[in-house]
């Protein structure tokens with residue numbers, strides 16, 4: 001799913017009943033993400049696990065260049081996903097040179113206008 005159907009924060013909106021996870025990977029000291037993707041829980045498949053199994057996500061860590069990972073989610077990870085995210089970070093922080101791995105929480109809703117500048121697709 002492309003980030004054209006982007007999510008952003010707001011106050012008066014409906015709260016999705018499923019987890020929505022926006023994943024951003026930045027090269028160290030870069031303003032623009034080298035990877036951005038939205039994952040949604042569906043049919044019992046947790047958004048976090050979809051991301052951790054996504055080859056496009058994992059392909060960002062093949063070289064040894066340091067990266068920063070930011071996840072923006074509308075729900076806290078469940079017990080199992082929290083363990084998987086922790087395992088990913090502990091196992092790969094050195095091998096993949098993960099500089100930082102942050103999880104942020106936000107109320108998310110779908111927008112139909114232009115996405116904020118920081119989440120626009122690469123052209």
Ligand SMILES: [Zn+2]
Nearest residue numbers: 046077078081
């Ligand atoms: Zn989960």
